[in-house]
Amino acid sequence: MHYNVPTGNNLYYDLTMQKFNWDSGLLLSYRACPKTAVDYQQLLDANDMDGVEAALMERIESEPENIPFFLPAYKAFVKRRECDRAGAFLQLHIDCLEGKDELLPETQLLREILEIWPDCRQAHNKLLDHLRTIYCESPNLELFSRHLNIYETVAGIEPLRQLELWLRYDTNRIVYIPSKGAARVKETNPKIGVIRIVFGKGEQMTLRLDEAFRLAKSLSKEHFLTIKFDRPDELGFLAKSDPAGLLKLLFSSISDSIPLSELRDMLLGIIPETQWNSWWNLARKDPRLTVGSGAKAVVSWNATASGADSAILDIFEHASGYEKLDIYRKHASRSVELEGSMSRLLISEANASLDPDTSFSLEVILTLEKSSCNQDPALFFSPEDIIKRKNPVEVITHIKDRLIRKKAIGLIPDLHDDWQDIYAEFLRTETDIQIIGLIYDTLHDRGCAEICTEAIKRTISEPVYAPGFYLWFCKQTAIRPEFKQYLDKDFILPLLGIMEHSAFKGHHPALRKLFDSGEAADWAVVKLDAASGRSLLDALRRDKSLEDYRKERIRDELLVRFPEFRDKADVLYVTKEALEKKRIEFEKLIHEDIPHNTKEIQRTREYGDLRENFEYHAARHKQEMLSSRAKTLHDQLNTARIIDPSTVDISKVSVGTSILLRPADKDEEPVTLTILGPWDSDPAKNIMSYSSVAGALLLNAKPGDEVTFSEKKYFVDNIEVWNNLTM
Known part of the structure; x- marks a missing residue:
């Protein structure tokens, strides 16, 4: 990425900056010149320095940037202590490179000269001139130069490299730390070798210079994040008037695509968080923007819409089969040409995959059913062919897209006489809640209620037999009155036993909610006899997965229903007014504070690496405090007695x-x-x-x-x- 920094009439500055790559710096990245055979080697061996110089003169004007060709001669001059000859030729070499506007080869030449001739003031001063030109606006340029004794001593490349490091992290420079964000350099202290940076919200961090170089990327004046710090109003206006223009400016500072989450972080403060969804839905419509799919979607910018289509097609061609389907669904609507190219490639892959991966082939044909493009080559099969002659449960279960799987299941009753048995098997294997509801209702409405009843009883007694169906049943108990009949001891005891089972990973919060007031567990408790109630009470004591306040609520219901279970407890005497205040605090904890913080945990978990995710750990710590407070209040409220x-x-x-x-x-x-x-x-x-x-x-x-x-x-x-x- 090249940066043009306007600086008035300083022509030398302008030309230097046009040739300068900020990201790599002038002296920070270095690759030694490769050793190559030169056609004047015999002259070197013969110690014919005049002949060597003549050979160099023949090439100096035509290809001065061919540094490896000239280096053996420079080494020979220095080794033989012909420093005057070396210095004169070096000046000619520099003049030829500057005549061609070649900053990179010139820098490479000067670095190599200082490697083989560390006290060459000519090379030292030329590199110093470049550094002073590039970083002329750095407020501490002279301070750093004196600290490193740059003007008095010539000691190879390292002091100059150190000078550039300090200049890149000088006061007011904007730096960027992944996962932490952008910050401004507040203070530099070369005496102890540290800098202090301040993030947007006031958080400070002190880094050694080498740590800063490793962890914090120094940003140019024209970088998007620098503008965000210095001129946020300009970006805010651009965000409202030209969303695509804002994205174009942002990507001009980035050499590659970035995750959507990082893009959002970079725009935070310019786009209010409450307006992000509406703004992004508008901005992403620009055809030059390409957005990947999945939880870790990647975003990139292209110069033209056709260029974006070409980039997408290139990714598509190198993707796996199922990745191709995802890309097709996301980007087929961009243009007829792109849709046609992707459709043809998908059809060819589906034909080739019919036997080794029938599920993929079926998913392709059902996905392309509404495609408006000419399907050439033609498919060798129809969805009905596959569903008729293959095991539909085995094939359809492995279809990854939920809507396509639902469509395929809907074809079964018209193609199989034993569709009821097939649907019963789907109740056991299907994981999507909506599809399970469709299957259950189809069976029930077509006179197969006994299959539904048998599936419910089997699943209640053995939840891991059909995890998806069990979860669906639990959620439906709140809205299907006919399911209340199944909520008894055979339901609640197995429910408590699966709270942390791996088959229900990701659904444990939903299962725990079944123990809230008015939910399924309450309906089961009222049907328990004394023996079952005692079993549940013992299970609650042993359980380590359900929150204490939920266990205590069920325990209290059991004690009300079976007073003989109650242990003597200390009474807490309170006034009516104090009791009401504590009840209000408890209700707020249960219905507002804890649910809100649960969402905060889920939100901060998406930030990435949990080991360094401070917001996530803070939310988790707060959840522990809230839960502990809720349990304490719950216990106290249970023993509270109003003073009469x-x-x-x-x-x-x-x-x-x-x-x-x-x-x-x-x-x-x-x-x-x-x-x-x-x-x-x-x-x-x-x-x-x-x-x-x-x-x-x-x-x-x-x-x-x-x-x-x-x-x-x-x-x-x-x-x-x-x-x-x-x-």
Whole structure:
């Protein structure tokens, strides 16, 4: 990628920058010149330096960029200490290269000269001139140069390379760290060899210079992310007025395609997160843009729409069979020509795959049924041919596209007399919830209810027999009243046993929701007898997969239904108002905070590498805190009892009383205290918890008794029921 940086009338600067590749730098990437045989080797062997120079002069004007040809001569000049000859020829060589506007060969030549002649000030100064020209806007150019003693000492290429490194990470330069984003260099300190960078949200990071070079890519002035930092309003206007123009500008800074997730991160802040979907749906319509498929879709930009089609077709031709189908579905609508080319290649591959991969061939023909292109060559078969003479379950199950699989299953009743048995087998093997519903309803509506009943009973007793059908059945229990009859001990005990089974990987959250209020588990609990209830209670104690608050809710329902199961528990005394506040907090945790954070975990998981995904780990940590708080509240709410003023015992200090304490020291003031529970405690208002150390010491004291409060002696003067209105 070449960058044109406007700098007024400085013609030398303009020409240098036009030839400069920012990504590789001037001295940062280096590949040694290959050793080659030269036709003046005999002159070198004969120590004929005049003859060597004459040979060089014959080639210097025609091909000065052929550096390997000239290097043996330079080495010989230096080795024989003919530095004046070497210096004079080097100046001529540089003049010829500059006459051809050849910056890269000139840089290569000067690097090689400093490798074989480390104290060549001529090469040193020329490279330094280039660096000063390229990085003339770097604020610390002189500071870095003095720190490295660049002006006084000539010591090969390394000091100049170090200078360029510092210049690329100078103050205010924008850098990019994958998975972290763009940041601005805030401070440089060459004395200790570190830089400090600041990300957009204020996060700071300190890096050694070598770490920065390895981890943080330095960006040019015209890079998209630099413009985003320095001139965000311009990009915001462009995003609204010309979405494709914004993408074109972005891709001008990128040498290759990038994942869609990275593209979105680069546009974050320019496109508001709430507007991303609508903006992207509009922007992606530009025919010059190509977007891959799948969870890790890759995006690229092409100069023209036809160029994009050619790029897609090239990828298509080198893809596997199923990858071809994905590309066809995604891009066939771009143009008739592209659709035709892909269709013909798919048909040829389907014909060749009929025996080794019948499922692929069937998926191709059903995918191309609505294609408007001339299908030449013709297919050797029809979908009906395959479904009739092959095992339809074996063939159709391996079709990857859900809609195509659904279409193929719909053909079976008209082609097989034993379609009921085939559909029953599909209930066992199918994984897509919508297709399972179609199969079940077709069987039920066509008079095969007994097959449906048998499938339900078998699956309930043995969920791993038909995992997809089991999941479908569980979800349908909330909307199909006829399924409630199956929700009993035979349902709930196996359900608890499969919560972490590998056959249901990815569906465990949905299964856990069946234990929420009003869901399938509640319907099963009301049908349990004492023996089954005891079995479920024991299973809940042993279970390690269901969240504690869900287990406790089912446990509480069992204790209500079977009071004999209840253990004696400590009672938590509370006022009505405190109880209501805690209930509201608990409901918010269960129905708002935990579900919202669950979505946040799912969202941040998509950011990539979980080992360095800080947002994901923060969300997981928050989930643990929320779940722990929910369990604590749940346990406390179960043991909470409202203090009834009519039952408060005022013959002694007890929960729900207000007491007047008369000081033993007549110089002290009397104290009025209220004894309530921990949820109502407010020491600033002299409301003490009966479970606190101070409150516990006062309990059971009677009028006239001596008590200790705040390390002072008092006498209980009066006891009465607390006045709720004064709280």
